[in-house]
Amino acid sequence: MGARTGQQFLDRLRQNPPNLYVDGARVEDPTTHPATRNVAHSLAGLYDLQHDPRYRDLLTFEEGGERHATAFLVPRTKDDLRKIGAAHRVRADYSLGTLGRAPDYMNANVMAAGMASAYFDQGEGQERHFGEHMRRYFEYVRANDLCLTHALTNPQVNRSKQASELPDPYIALGIVEETAAGVIVRGARMLATLPIADEILIFPSTVIKENGDRSRYAVGFGLPTDTPGLSFQCREPFDLGRDTEDHPLSSRFDEQDAFVIFDDVLIPWERVFLMYDMTLANQAYAKTDAVLHMAYQVVNQKISKTGAFLGVAQGIVDTVGSGQFQHVQGKVSEIIITLEIMKALEVAAVDGAQLNAYGVMTPARGPLDAARNYYPAIYPRLNEIIQLLGASGIIMMPSRADREGPLGHFIEKHLQATNATAEERLKLFRLAWDLTLSSFGARQNLYEKHFFGDPIRMSSALYEVYDKQPYVQRIRQFLDQPKPVVAD
Ligand SMILES: Cc1cc2nc3c(=O)[nH]c(=O)nc-3n(C[C@H](O)[C@H](O)[C@H](O)COP(=O)(O)OP(=O)(O)OC[C@H]3O[C@@H](n4cnc5c(N)ncnc54)[C@H](O)[C@@H]3O)c2cc1C
Incomplete structure (x- = not known):
């Protein structure tokens, strides 16, 4: 088939x-x-x-x-x-x-x-x-x-x-x-x-x-x-x-x-x-390296999801006209940084890929471990940023039926936006709500914390497998370095 x-x-x-x-x-x-x-x-x-x-x-x-x-x-x-x-x-x-x-x-x-x-x-x-x-x-x-x-x-x-x-x-x-x-x-x-x-x-x-x-x-x-x-x-x-x-x-x-x-x-x-x-x-x-191929799907999926957060966040900023405030720019930049970190980890995972014992080109573990430990920790902040930027807009969201109801003309007037009609604005804010605050959004938040395992034990596992010795050695060598001879 x-x-x-x-x-x-x-x-x-x-x-x-x-x-x-x-x-x-x-x-x-x-x-x-x-x-x-x-x-x-x-x-x-x-x-x-x-x-x-x-x-x-x-x-x-x-x-x-x-x-x-x-x-x-x-x-x-x-x-x-x-x-x-x-x-x-x-x-x-x-x-x-x-x-x-x-x-x-x-x-x-x-x-x-x-x-x-x-x-x-x-x-x-x-x-x-x-x-x-x-x-x-x-x-x-x-x-x-x-x-x-x-x-x-x-x-x-x-x-x-x-x-x-x-x-x-x-x-x-x-x-x-x-x-x-x-x-x-x-x-x-x-x-x-x-x-x-x-x-x-x-x-x-x-x-x-x-x-x-x-x-x-x-x-x-x-x-x-x-x-x-x-x-x-x-x-x-x-x-x-x-x-x-x-x-x-x-x-x-x-x-x-x-x-x-x-x-x-x-x-x-x-x-x-x-x-x-x-x-x-x-x-x-x-x-079997199954964990790495699954983590590779995950890092790509998180790139897509973070891009969606960026789109929603900037959409909100454009809609309410808050883009000139420095703290707003800083918050959107935090999402950009998360997106770029995840993209860089994906590239690094491919760059460091090697054929495994079974002849399968397998993405590098280090960047993928970093991605699956980093993302659960940063995800609540992505949610928070949407909520901080959207504020009351993410709760005051009359439905389609409301827009078509007796108060529709008031909704059209009072909920219009800098660059959007009330209808366009409400669609965007309802997406922000569903992404971060509805029962669906809350479950997304829980999912991101746990879907690849208990974050506490994941970071312990990373600690166990990561080869830290070359770095310890480097520090030892640095400390043992003789003082350079300075010419008088
Ligand atoms: C929305 C969602 C979707 C999921 N989807 C899937 C899925 O599709 N497939 C799947 O297999 N799993 C899935 N999971 C389960 C996920 O793998 C587990 O939630 C995760 O591994 C944590 O296990 P637990 O929920 O049993 O928590 P527990 O292991 O019961 O942990 C509860 C608390 O106790 C602590 N704790 C427990 N034991 C230890 C220990 N030994 N050392 C230190 N601390 C400990 C934890 O840190 C945590 O704070 C999903 C979970 C969620 C929330």
Whole structure:
């Protein structure tokens, strides 16, 4: 099949609906259910973009007589990486960067893991050819241009205990038993953004801490989201079916988040990638380099999102005529600096890219680690700047119905702007609201703090892996330098 159209995406979703639960009831058809239909159609738009003559060559590539989505391209050169990055940005632009888990994020994961399939042939279960399962899974996902969700963390029951010490050993997802057909798993995982996906990938989670080397919690597999026994409990929807002009983001891009329940789910052997081996599970993201290809999608997506913040901020400044004030210029400049830092980190990641052990051109870790630690820290400030610049304008926003109602002529007069009609001004301010302050915007704020992991542990991980010794050495050498001889 190769690169899908939007219609093909919607058809598959309708025919194989994930077991989603929203507001106490099962979602029979995510393409028509009020909580998911708009984002489903927005995702369809992303798939259609692949066939738009303006973007087709960037968003797809040809191999074996078929066109595939660029996120599946195995980069062999830095130019390949640049194409992948440009495609990530175009796709992110579609939602102003607010679709955090657009399909290319997980597709990059599957590409890297599939190419590093030999990694999964180590350790327990070698005779089951887990590496081949991983490679075939990549080929299957690419051939059908599938959309994946994923869930890495255990339920937040008691972080001071190991999963096996909780009141029930299957609060967290774990292996129950092996059968001739496959492996039975039970428990739950947090937190699958974009549950309206074709498949869920339970890639070995990061940092399992158990006594001994073998753990029932060390498991990796991929499954269709409509597998029996698998359910997704969604959070409260932010898309309330309201006017797109009034709610430009939440009415289109509420990607949903769910916790995932595995009620004795059978994973067929050909879908199992890893079992029991804690070390392999803990290192899977790093040693397959999947984390770097995903982080590369992220840095490109954040460039797109920061550009959207800049556009909104300057739009507000132009609208209210505040551009001559120095502090306003300073605030917009802060967004510019963030944008330029992220762009520079993207360039540095490609510049420092190297072929990895599996022949994949892999972006450099240092700049990507910097990006994924820096952005969660700066993001709240981007929000704050929009709110400081927009002030009461971001709350006094009559709706389209108000504009067309009995007070419409007053709205037109009093809410006009320096360079815009009331209608134009209100559209912009409503976007600012949805980006930073609505329930959709608040969730974006939370998402940016946590989507790549706990920021505290991410910075500790950076501290652990970063080679600081050359810098310490340099200081030692400097301190040991003899005083220069000064001629009398
Ligand atoms: C909107 C949103 C979308 C998400 N989407 C996804 C997704 O698509 N897929 C996915 O897999 N995950 C997703 N996540 C989950 C994300 O990976 C986690 O939120 C993140 O890893 C933090 O884990 P936690 O939420 O379980 O927090 P916890 O680990 O419970 O942390 C809670 C607090 O305790 C502290 N803490 C806990 N343990 C330790 C420790 N060992 N050392 C130091 N401090 C500790 C933390 O610093 C934090 O302050 C999403 C999260 C959010 C908020």
